[in-house]
Amino acid sequence: VTMPPALRKFALATHLAFSVGWIGAVIAYLALSLAAMTSRETQMVRAAWIGMELTGWYVIVPLALASWLTGLLMALGTKWGLFRHYWVLFSFVLTTFATVILLLHMPDVSVLVDMARETEGAALDSGGEHVLSRLSQGDLLHPGLGLAVLLLIQVLNVYKPRGMTRYGWRKEHEQRRALQRSKQGRTVLQP
Amino acid sequence: LADPTSSETEHDGAKQAPGPGMPRWVKISLVIAILVVLAFVVTWLLGVQHGPSLHEPPQGSGDNVSSIEQPVDRP
Numbered sequence: 506v507t508m509p510p511a512l513r514k515f516a517l518a519t520h521l522a523f524s525v526g527w528i529g530a531v532i533a534y535l536a537l538s539l540a541a542m543t544s545r546e547t548q549m550v551r552a553a554w555i556g557m558e559l560t561g562w563y564v565i566v567p568l569a570l571a572s573w574l575t576g577l578l579m580a581l582g583t584k585w586g587l588f589r590h591y592w593v594l595f596s597f598v599l600t601t602f603a604t605v606i607l608l609l610h611m612p613d614v615s616v617l618v619d620m621a622r623e624t625e626g627a628a629l630d631s632g633g634e635h636v637l638s639r640l641s642q643g644d645l646l647h648p649g650l651g652l653a654v655l656l657l658i659q660v661l662n663v664y665k666p667r668g669m670t671r672y673g674w675r676k677e678h679e680q681r682r683a684l685q686r687s688k689q690g691r692t693v694l695q696p
Numbered sequence: 697l698a699d700p701t702s703s704e705t706e707h708d709g710a711k712q713a714p715g716p717g718m719p720r721w722v723k724i725s726l727v728i729a730i731l732v733v734l735a736f737v738v739t740w741l742l743g744v745q746h747g748p749s750l751h752e753p754p755q756g757s758g759d760n761v762s763s764i765e766q767p768v769d770r771p
Contacts, residue, residue, distance in 0.1 A: 591722045668719035 508582035516582065520575035527568040528659070531652045534560050535645065542643035550640045551621045557644065558618040561611050569604045576600055589673030592661045599661075603654045610647045 508516060534557055541553035580587040580597065588594060620636050669677065 591719065595722075595725065666719070666721050668722055 506582060507584060513579075513583060516575060516579055520572065520579050523568050523572040523575055524655075524659070527565065527572050528652065528655050530560060530564045530568055531648050531655065534565060535648050535652065538643040538645055538648065541640060542645070547637060550637065554614075554618050554621055554640055558611075558614050561607075561614055566607060566611060569600075569607055573600050573604050586673065586676070588670055589676060590665075591668040591670060592664075592666050594670065596658050596661050599654050599658050603651055603658075606647065607651065614644065 537553045537557045537560065541550045541557070544550055544553070576597065577587070579585075580593050585593050587597060617639060621640055624636055
């Protein structure tokens with residue numbers, strides 16, 4: 506199924522907005538994480554983590570799901586297909602992987618933020634050293650690797666490295682044959 | 697994901713790939729992916745903390761959130 510040109514452009518614009526927004530939101534998350542790691546003020550650390558949780562659940566997760574879905578629609582609704590070209594397949598697998606890791610990681614962030622919320626500021630300073638030390642470790646690994654994966658996907662989408670899958674070759678061959686047959690049929694019919 | 701506005705030449709470039717064999721960049725990417733998965737499995741088997749357990753208070757310390765919330769009565 507191929508989308509009409511107007512719908513294709515709209516879908517592409519939507520997909521780009523979601524994908525670029527996802528990358529931007531991850532960078533904002535990293536900035537908050539760095540703030541939590543570098544600050545010595547308890548309230549600042551806690552506020553940064555609360556901001557990270559809000560950004561994660563209300564911005565990054567919706568953008569990731571929307572980007573995954575619009576990417577799938579773009580692949581299936583255009584001539585590129587989902588399984589015809591390696592770069593499309595790789596992009597889809599990497600996006601799925603990043604989304605799954607994100608959905609598995611966010612509950613951990615919520616656990617930490619709940620711990621920080623449940624402790625009073627004074628208690629966090631005095632009795633909750635381990636909570637503060639955990640919060641001060643920040644969260645760089647997951648968003649850092651996630652950002653690297655997203656940039657890799659972006660590079661794949663921009664450069665579109667050549668290479669067709671076996672399925673893609675077979676489909677291409679079938680389409681060429683069908684085209685040749687239709688051309689031969691026309692030449693026979695013409696006087 | 698897929699950019700339908702790209703020129704036909706780009707699409708033709710994909711068509712002109714020599715045969716249905718796997719391109720070099722795909723092979724290298726697959727090798728890297730396998731190495732990453734192996735590294736993850738090895739760290740998991742070695743018991744490196746990851747996930748929710750990383751955020752739990754150390755066992756035996758008795759220093760958990762509930763103990764922070766509930767003030768201890770001292771004489």
